[in-house]
Amino acid sequence: MRSELSGFLTELSWPRPQAPAFDAGAAPADPVVLFERWLREAVAAGVPAAHVMTLATVDVAGRPDARVTMLEDVDEHAFWVAASETSPKGKQLGRVPVAALVFHWAQQGRQVRVRGSVRPAEEARTAAAFERLSAHARTEALVDRQSRPLHDEAWLSDALGDAGELLRLEEPGAVSAPSWRLWGVDAGRMEFFQADLEGHHVRLRYSRHEGRGWETELLRP
Ligand SMILES: Cc1cc2nc3c(=O)[nH]c(=O)nc-3n(C[C@H](O)[C@H](O)[C@H](O)COP(=O)(O)O)c2cc1C
Numbered sequence: 001m002r003s004e005l006s007g008f009l010t011e012l013s014w015p016r017p018q019a020p021a022f023d024a025g026a027a028p029a030d031p032v033v034l035f036e037r038w039l040r041e042a043v044a045a046g047v048p049a050a051h052v053m054t055l056a057t058v059d060v061a062g063r064p065d066a067r068v069t070m071l072e073d074v075d076e077h078a079f080w081v082a083a084s085e086t087s088p089k090g091k092q093l094g095r096v097p098v099a100a101l102v103f104h105w106a107q108q109g110r111q112v113r114v115r116g117s118v119r120p121a122e123e124a125r126t127a128a129a130f131e132r133l134s135a136h137a138r139t140e141a142l143v144d145r146q147s148r149p150l151h152d153e154a155w156l157s158d159a160l161g162d163a164g165e166l167l168r169l170e171e172p173g174a175v176s177a178p179s180w181r182l183w184g185v186d187a188g189r190m191e192f193f194q195a196d197l198e199g200h201h202v203r204l205r206y207s208r209h210e211g212r213g214w215e216t217e218l219l220r221p
Contacts, residue, residue, distance in 0.1 A: 014195070018045055019109035022194035024204040024218055031190040031206040031214060032077060035112055038192070042105040055081055056100040057092035065092060071101075072129055077208070078184035079114055080121065082129060085179045087146040093118050099185045109195025114187045121182035129182050131173060139164045141177040193221065 020041070028034050042050035056066040067089060073080040079101055083090040093099060097118040104111050121129075130138065142163035143156070150156065167175055187208065194202045201221035206214045 014109070018107050019195050019197055022192070022202045022204075024192075024202050024216075027192070027204055027216070029214060031187070031192070032074060034192060035114075035190065036074065038105070038110060038112060039103075042108060042110070045105075045108055047105045047107050050103075050105060054102040054104075055089065056102070057089055058096045058098060059088075059092050060095050065089065071103075072182060077116075077187050078119075079116075079187060080125075080129070080182050080184050082180065082182055084141070084144050084146045084177075085181060086144060090179070090181075090183075093183050094120070099183075101185060109201075111191075111193040113189075113191040113193075114185060115189045116186040117188065119184050119186065121184055126181045127173065127176055130176060130180060135164070135167060138167055138175075138177070141180040142166070142175070144177065144179045191219070 028037075039050055051071045052068055053071055054066050055069045056064060058064055065088060069081050069083070069089075071079060072082050081099075081101075083093060085091070085094060099116065099118050101114040102111065120126075130141065133141065139160055143159045145156075189205065189207050191203065191205045196202065203219040203221045204216055205219050206216050208214050
């Protein structure tokens with residue numbers, strides 16, 4: 001019989017010891033600017049793995065899926081993530097090109113949500129990002145087969161060895177992983193949640209409208 005967790009969970013507090021004040025009225029017009037500020041503040045405040053987020057996708061049957069991944073880059077309005085085209089998330093991103101991202105910086109009581117349409121990066125951008133990966137990550141990407149059942153560990157060990165050897169022998173930039181690519185989530189909506197120690201939480205939503213740019217509104221938390 002399973003143990004009852006509800007009592008244990010009730011005891012857990014919501015940690016927000018460094019919850020900063022957030023003046024939504026003074027927030028920048030561009031939410032990407034605010035995102036970058038909050039990300040840098042999270043790192044400065046010692047939030048571990050502040051660039052790690054939840055990436056939510058949808059499959060062709062409309063079923064949601066989510067997993068933790070790293071943020072590879074952010075520009076104008078796209079948040080860039082890396083995913084193998086053959087992995088479940090890669091197939092979902094390719095076939096149902098919409099996604100949501102969630103960043104949670106617990107120490108500061110902050111959450112950022114991003115929703116938008118998805119597009120694959122151009123080859124050059126993917127190639128440049130691939131070169132920035134660690135040798136280990138490039139080796140893993142070359143072998144790929146992410147999320148497949150692990151039946152043959154000897155085969156995998158050989159494949160990783162061969163891939164590592166190939167990367168060592170070739171010039172930088174000469175080897176690419178055919179299934180590994182960057183995907184851009186074009187933010188159409190972003191939301192910033194700032195928890196407050198007294199419970200006066202602030203929730204600011206940005207919505208992008210064609211021709212009018214970003215509009216903001218406060219939401220009841
Ligand atoms: C801290 C952390 C960071 C991760 N970063 C990535 C990442 O950047 N890219 C990735 O493909 N998987 C990453 N993963 C693994 C994913 O959560 C997931 O297990 C994997 O991508 C397979 O997902 P899928 O089956 O939905 O395709 C990370 C996991 C953790 C715990």
